[in-house]
Amino acid sequence: MAVDKWMRRSIVVLLSAALLVGAAACVLIPSIPGTYELMMPMPDGVRLYTCGTLPRGAKKCPVVVLRTPYWEEKKMSMNSLRMVGMPVYRRGYIYLVQHCRGTGMSEGDFVQFEAERTDGQALLDWIRKQPWYNGEIFLMGGSYHSSVHWAYLDTNPPDIKGAVLPIMDVDNYRIHYRNGFYKSGLVGDWSKIVYRRKDRTLKRDESVKFSDFPLVDFAKRYWGVDEPVFRNVVSHPRRDDPFWSSGEPGSGACSRRGFLDSTMPVMLVTGAYDPFLEGMCDMWRETPRSRLANCSLLIDACDHDGKIPDEMKGTLGEFPGGGRLQDHDAIFDWFEYCRTGKPSPTAPPGKVRIYSLWENAWIESDMPPQGPRRVDFRLGEGARSWTYDPKRELPDFPGSGALCFGGMRFQPDPGWRDDVVSFVLPPVGERLDVRGRMEASLAVSSDCEDTAFYVRVSVDKGEGRWYLLRDDITSLCADGREYAPGTEKTVVLRMSDIAFRLEKGDRLRVDVSSACSQFAPHGNVKGVQCFVREPKVARNTVFAERSTLSLFVDEPAAPLANR
Numbered sequence: 001m002a003v004d005k006w007m008r009r010s011i012v013v014l015l016s017a018a019l020l021v022g023a024a025a026c027v028l029i030p031s032i033p034g035t036y037e038l039m040m041p042m043p044d045g046v047r048l049y050t051c052g053t054l055p056r057g058a059k060k061c062p063v064v065v066l067r068t069p070y071w072e073e074k075k076m077s078m079n080s081l082r083m084v085g086m087p088v089y090r091r092g093y094i095y096l097v098q099h100c101r102g103t104g105m106s107e108g109d110f111v112q113f114e115a116e117r118t119d120g121q122a123l124l125d126w127i128r129k130q131p132w133y134n135g136e137i138f139l140m141g142g143s144y145h146s147s148v149h150w151a152y153l154d155t156n157p158p159d160i161k162g163a164v165l166p167i168m169d170v171d172n173y174r175i176h177y178r179n180g181f182y183k184s185g186l187v188g189d190w191s192k193i194v195y196r197r198k199d200r201t202l203k204r205d206e207s208v209k210f211s212d213f214p215l216v217d218f219a220k221r222y223w224g225v226d227e228p229v230f231r232n233v234v235s236h237p238r239r240d241d242p243f244w245s246s247g248e249p250g251s252g253a254c255s256r257r258g259f260l261d262s263t264m265p266v267m268l269v270t271g272a273y274d275p276f277l278e279g280m281c282d283m284w285r286e287t288p289r290s291r292l293a294n295c296s297l298l299i300d301a302c303d304h305d306g307k308i309p310d311e312m313k314g315t316l317g318e319f320p321g322g323g324r325l326q327d328h329d330a331i332f333d334w335f336e337y338c339r340t341g342k343p344s345p346t347a348p349p350g351k352v353r354i355y356s357l358w359e360n361a362w363i364e365s366d367m368p369p370q371g372p373r374r375v376d377f378r379l380g381e382g383a384r385s386w387t388y389d390p391k392r393e394l395p396d397f398p399g400s401g402a403l404c405f406g407g408m409r410f411q412p413d414p415g416w417r418d419d420v421v422s423f424v425l426p427p428v429g430e431r432l433d434v435r436g437r438m439e440a441s442l443a444v445s446s447d448c449e450d451t452a453f454y455v456r457v458s459v460d461k462g463e464g465r466w467y468l469l470r471d472d473i474t475s476l477c478a479d480g481r482e483y484a485p486g487t488e489k490t491v492v493l494r495m496s497d498i499a500f501r502l503e504k505g506d507r508l509r510v511d512v513s514s515a516c517s518q519f520a521p522h523g524n525v526k527g528v529q530c531f532v533r534e535p536k537v538a539r540n541t542v543f544a545e546r547s548t549l550s551l552f553v554d555e556p557a558a559p560l561a562n563r
Helices: 003-018 078-084 116-128 144-150 172-176 184-194 215-222 228-234 253-261 277-285 328-340
Strands: 033-041 047-055 061-068 094-099 133-140 160-164 266-273 296-303 352-356 361-365 373-378 383-388 421-424 432-436 439-446 452-460 466-475 489-494 498-502 507-513 538-543 548-554
Touching (some): 061 116, 061 144, 133 328, 160 328, 172 184, 266 277, 277 296, 352 498, 383 421, 439 452
Parallel strands (some): 061 133, 296 352
Antiparallel strands (some): 373 548, 383 538, 432 498, 432 548, 439 538
């Protein structure tokens, strides 16, 4: 889907959600609310547009904070704000909205992730000086609206009493990369729209693509400027590069510490087809159990937009509310927990709840589940080869298996391009409840010293349609070892977390290629790919009889009741 349309829908959903937080906590709650707006000066003198609603005459109130980069370049209607904010101020909360630097009505330039730490802290300092501040601040916002808060939460402000921060990872490497491949279909396309969006002097040449070589020159070709944050990000494709913990622009080092170093209760929400799903699961896995005791991770059946994909409607039984933030109840429950310690039934503290597709049940555990029993499917017989030309238009696979934007889409017929080979596996012989990260182990070879292998897994539930499950991409040298052209090597791809049910007779399909339009292409030469100027054409092969798809499954158990 178009990223700009996603932005518009996303902000409406998130604003509506933020406004439905609450329980009476204000000293005095009159029947007629007030509104205010101001240009709030930041420490460097740049002024940020800030507006809000508050109960008129109230003495001390808790505050719900949302910072957004997605508003249009015009003031917010105070009448509209008063109406939208009604659920908040009727419960005695102040609702505060701030346009991020360089967006909406705020001054300055918007460079993603760059100024959110200092600007967010300045906003908190301003709140603390207001006569209506009662010592309680609550944070709300999904996707980039979460990032603006994660940027400073490593400081662990004691007056932030709770947060609901959906659909966003805290690790800038995972946000930008998958096994060394730049996610042009996620942060790349988004950056094209938001970077210095109010600067009319930038070129914005739409003929420039992320598939053009070299990638490192993209900013200069597209915007007409050599943006240092973009150059930093694309020049460091390895996860173990010291850059990602350096604190340099683009590294996001502070955000990674936000979840670990904070102590307030945080409700995390993601979905089966959200591109930040795996990162949020890894956030949970990497965090000490003591920190997780007052947090919750909810994984629903939605995409990043907070909706069930159209292709999935009618297949998910009585999935509550038809999408994320049925959630209004979940938010009510979570902030009640923050205030009183009463556990949330929707998002129980210390637990992960994941909705299992086609099983149509919530599964609860301490960690993102990984099935204890491994089931291997051999891809077939013989060798299948294809020619991968990085300068050819890349395969535009429909949707994304929780790595980039796009979500669940039906897949084309097997072998839909000559540089995509498809393996349709025999019907499944038993019911399998799949849990966790599927693996594809591919025996491969190439006539180049390095190249890429992309995998996409889908399922036919007996309807003659291929539902996308997961995808992944890696390179021959991703493990750090050199490759001798013409030799056989095994590459392993571990796909994003998932829970779903396979019925007896369902068929799995594995598509293998060397590229996908949602990732910057590999140049088929060794080295840091962003600097490759002259790519090569590769002849790549997969040996089916020595290649497998592995599922990790659970024995059937009584599911949790839907809610």
